[in-house]
Amino acid sequence: MSQRGSSFPGPLSTVLPWSFSFQPRDFSLPNSSWGSDMRRLYEHYNSQWVWRRLPSYNRSLKYTTGTVWKVRSFSRRLVFTRNIREQRAAFEYVVFVNKQEQKCVCVFQAGHLLEGPPGHVHGGAISTMIDTVTGTHATYLSGPVMTANLNINYRSPIPLGSTVLLTCSLDKKEGRKTFFPCQVTNTYSSKLHTEATGLFLSITMGHLLGG
Numbered sequence: 001m002s003q004r005g006s007s008f009p010g011p012l013s014t015v016l017p018w019s020f021s022f023q024p025r026d027f028s029l030p031n032s033s034w035g036s037d038m039r040r041l042y043e044h045y046n047s048q049w050v051w052r053r054l055p056s057y058n059r060s061l062k063y064t065t066g067t068v069w070k071v072r073s074f075s076r077r078l079v080f081t082r083n084i085r086e087q088r089a090a091f092e093y094v095v096f097v098n099k100q101e102q103k104c105v106c107v108f109q110a111g112h113l114l115e116g117p118p119g120h121v122h123g124g125a126i127s128t129m130i131d132t133v134t135g136t137h138a139t140y141l142s143g144p145v146m147t148a149n150l151n152i153n154y155r156s157p158i159p160l161g162s163t164v165l166l167t168c169s170l171d172k173k174e175g176r177k178t179f180f181p182c183q184v185t186n187t188y189s190s191k192l193h194t195e196a197t198g199l200f201l202s203i204t205m206g207h208l209l210g211g
């Protein structure tokens, strides 16, 4: 299996010491709960050098920054989308970025704990994934950011258990503000489920840590 993308590149790495004190589990690697659509799209993007897989951990600062932020108050914190032990139950996803085109895609398999309307994915779970993918892309391109505005239009429901594709690009950058449109479609990009725009503000690490 390719190990491309096993470190998180980009401007944030110049802000934070990017060393790992041990090998945490990378949740964006294939596991036995992935269905055929997840695997097919994973192989599709992972086999093309222009797309770089981003690793994904269940701790944010603790695992990604080594010992610097390893303090007691962080010990029980888990990343929202990676905090359920049972595979397949909730957010199974992998993010790939294309630096040249400043694009990002996420293959997302929505598990049974994410039900909203009967048999379909909850709108809050969809917005969580849009925030996660646009936020990851914004962080990759701009360093530390926070979501200032998320504008979402739900166009067609997503069947629970299905796999969808989130596609995100950089629209424009105005000073500290960056705008990222994002579409959620079926895996063949032939059906639009959701469209959104995320506005992200570049921040200092002090702001991020509540300073």
Ligand SMILES: CCCCCCCC/C=C\CCCCCCCC(=O)SCCNC(=O)CCNC(=O)[C@H](O)C(C)(C)COP(=O)(O)OP(=O)(O)OC[C@H]1O[C@@H](n2cnc3c(N)ncnc32)[C@H](O)[C@@H]1OP(=O)(O)O
Residues within 6 Å of the ligand: 060, 061, 064, 131, 132, 133, 135, 136, 139, 144, 145, 146, 147, 148, 149, 175, 176, 177, 199, 201, 203
């Ligand atoms: C995320 C980084 C992680 C890094 C490290 C971890 C490694 C892992 C890597 C990657 C994974 C990432 C995946 C997850 C991502 C999830 C992201 C979230 O869900 S974030 C939580 C929800 N968001 C909040 O809680 C923000 C709360 N709001 C604030 O803190 C402030 O309002 C903030 C920072 C957004 C702006 O505050 P100000 O004081 O810095 O800036 P002001 O002066 O208010 O505004 C500056 C400019 O922006 C405009 N602006 C501000 N808010 C706006 C808004 N809502 N709509 C439109 N314009 C707005 C203003 O009008 C102003 O514009 P003019 O310069 O005058 O042109």
